[in-house]
Amino acid sequence: MRQQIVDDIRKLAKANDGKPPGVVAFERATGVREAAWRGVYWARWSDALSEAGFKPNEWQGKLDADYVFQKFIEACRYYRHIPTGSELQIFSRGRDGFPAAKSFYKRFGSKDAFLDKCRSWLLGQDSVADVLALFSGNSPIVQTGASREGLVYLIKSGAYYKVGRSDQLERRVKEIRIALPEAAVLVHSIRTDDPSGIEAYWHRRFSEKRANGEWFKLSNADVAAFKRRKFQ
Numbered sequence: 025m026r027q028q029i030v031d032d033i034r035k036l037a038k039a040n041d042g043k044p045p046g047v048v049a050f051e052r053a054t055g056v057r058e059a060a061w062r063g064v065y066w067a068r069w070s071d072a073l074s075e076a077g078f079k080p081n082e083w084q085g086k087l088d089a090d091y092v093f094q095k096f097i098e099a100c101r102y103y104r105h106i107p108t109g110s111e112l113q114i115f116s117r118g119r120d121g122f123p124a125a126k127s128f129y130k131r132f133g134s135k136d137a138f139l140d141k142c143r144s145w146l147l148g149q150d151s152v153a154d155v156l157a158l159f160s161g162n163s164p165i166v167q168t169g170a171s172r173e174g175l176v177y178l179i180k181s182g183a184y185y186k187v188g189r190s191d192q193l194e195r196r197v198k199e200i201r202i203a204l205p206e207a208a209v210l211v212h213s214i215r216t217d218d219p220s221g222i223e224a225y226w227h228r229r230f231s232e233k234r235a236n237g238e239w240f241k242l243s244n245a246d247v248a249a250f251k252r253r254k255f256q
Contacts, residue, residue: 026065029056033076044078048090062121089131093145095122100155103221106139110218110256114225174219176226178250181208184239185247187226189219212251222256 032054037044047069051057066072069091073079099107099115107115112125132138143159146152174191181204190196193213201208216222230240240246 025056025060029054029061029065029072030076032056033073033078037076037078044073044076046090048094058121089141089145092123092128092131093142096128096142097146097152097155098122100158104158106158108218108221109135110216111221111224114221173215173217175213175215176219176222176256177213178211178247179208180211182206183241184235185211185242186238187223187230187240187250188238189223191219211247214250214253214256216256225256226250 033044033050036050036053045053047058050069061072062068066075099112102115103111109125109129112128116122116124129135129138132141139159143156146156146159174189175193176187176189177193177196179186179188179197179200181200186200186208188196193210197208197210214222227234227238230242230246233240233242233246235241
């Protein structure tokens with residue numbers, strides 16, 4: 025398989041005026057999936073290209089453009105909206121091979137430029153109508169990824185803790201106190217420009233300790249971890 029991949033890279037490059045294929049283009053042409061080589065023969069696509077005798081081209085020195093767009097689609101489908109930088113950072117954790125958040129925008133100079141190029145790329149792909157709808161704002165499931173600054177808070181009531189978000193924290197704490205039979209105490213709040221993404225991060229981090237809804241039974245170490253963040 026290793027030699028076959030190398031041979032196929034050379035054949036595709038020969039048919040493309042000497043330019044080697046990117047990850048997605050290679051998979052589309054050969055049917056060989058990324059899982060067949062990544063972590064098996066090579067750690068990254070540029071290593072495979074080097075073995076085939078090619079220098080990484082404009083994107084392949086870091087990440088192939090097709091590959092980055094494909095990964096961005098994964099994040100769009102996960103969040104059901106165009107993700108913020110913070111959401112991309114969270115999504116990348118624990119996902120081997122997923123680009124760092126800054127990789128999505130750095131090549132094109134800005135987020136707007138990246139999104140413009142990504143949309144153009146999507147227009148030439150099959151089975152991406154759901155993601156294109158997010159770019160146009162016509163999807164019934166779309167939620168805007170652009171969030172104004174707010175707070176993600178931790179409130180304790182009895183033996184349980186609530187992780188939530190609000191841009192009017194004082195009012196929200198009062199509402200919670202009225203609704204609960206036991207006293208509720210604000211433990212800590214984190215200021216963020218991505219309240220929904222950061223709230224989702226802490227919900228996932230504490231998922232194994234979920235009691236009900238946004239309420240969790242946390243350890244002292246869990247609470248200390250939350251309190252270490254003033255901004256996120």
